[in-house]
Amino acid sequence: MSNEQIDTAGPRLSVDEVKSLDNVDILELCETTRVAILAHEGFNWLTPPPEKTLESFWKGVFIIPERTLIIARMDGQIAGCCQLVQPPKNNEAGAFRGSIETFFLAPWARGHNLAKAMLQKAEDVAREKGCRTLECHMASDQQAAIAICEWIGMDRWGIKERYARINDVFVPGYYYSKNLD
Numbered sequence: 001m002s003n004e005q006i007d008t009a010g011p012r013l014s015v016d017e018v019k020s021l022d023n024v025d026i027l028e029l030c031e032t033t034r035v036a037i038l039a040h041e042g043f044n045w046l047t048p049p050p051e052k053t054l055e056s057f058w059k060g061v062f063i064i065p066e067r068t069l070i071i072a073r074m075d076g077q078i079a080g081c082c083q084l085v086q087p088p089k090n091n092e093a094g095a096f097r098g099s100i101e102t103f104f105l106a107p108w109a110r111g112h113n114l115a116k117a118m119l120q121k122a123e124d125v126a127r128e129k130g131c132r133t134l135e136c137h138m139a140s141d142q143q144a145a146i147a148i149c150e151w152i153g154m155d156r157w158g159i160k161e162r163y164a165r166i167n168d169v170f171v172p173g174y175y176y177s178k179n180l181d
């Protein structure tokens, strides 16, 4: 497990690659997810699912070898996360890719560079795992996510007009990619 402390005069911040989470961590991650969903920024969920569904979702990450979970904490409490996801083993032709998923921070943890640190960590892990490209996509109105992907050197290569459908309205999505070699 890596343990990266971020220098700051404010709250205590850290970003770690994690291989497991205890029950308290899982509850914190579920609560943080619920807050993000209620703020309409819950990576595809529009309303919070039942507690057990959220718990199963996060526990499931650890049984899929192609998924690496990166957790951000503020003053010890889980504030958000992202996953680096590699293609399944049968996708030999696409094995060079690493994708960012479930990238979010609770609103109370934003503006402290935690998101940049998480994405930087994901890129470091992708390089360690031999990924040759790093990819990310988001709704076109997620300005902070767009700014961070561009900050890390990703290029926008595509726009999908029907990326999401929220309250009967289609929302476009942006697709970003960065070569790591």
Ligand SMILES: CC(C)(COP(=O)(O)OP(=O)(O)OC[C@H]1O[C@@H](n2cnc3c(N)ncnc32)[C@H](O)[C@@H]1OP(=O)(O)O)[C@@H](O)C(=O)NCCC(=O)NCCS
Pocket (backbone or CB within 6 Å): 041, 042, 043, 103, 104, 105, 106, 109, 110, 111, 112, 113, 114, 115, 116, 136, 137, 138, 139, 142, 143, 144, 145, 147, 148, 151
């Ligand atoms: C994406 C997310 C994790 C970023 O976290 P954050 O703490 O808000 O990030 P920061 O405050 O460090 O902001 C990152 C950059 O975006 C910029 N930014 C933030 N809000 C912005 C806005 N509305 N318009 C333009 N730029 C904006 C900031 O200025 C900052 O750039 P800078 O460091 O050069 O000043 C967080 O906003 C989030 O959880 N959003 C909802 C979920 C989501 O969009 N996930 C991404 C899917 S890929």
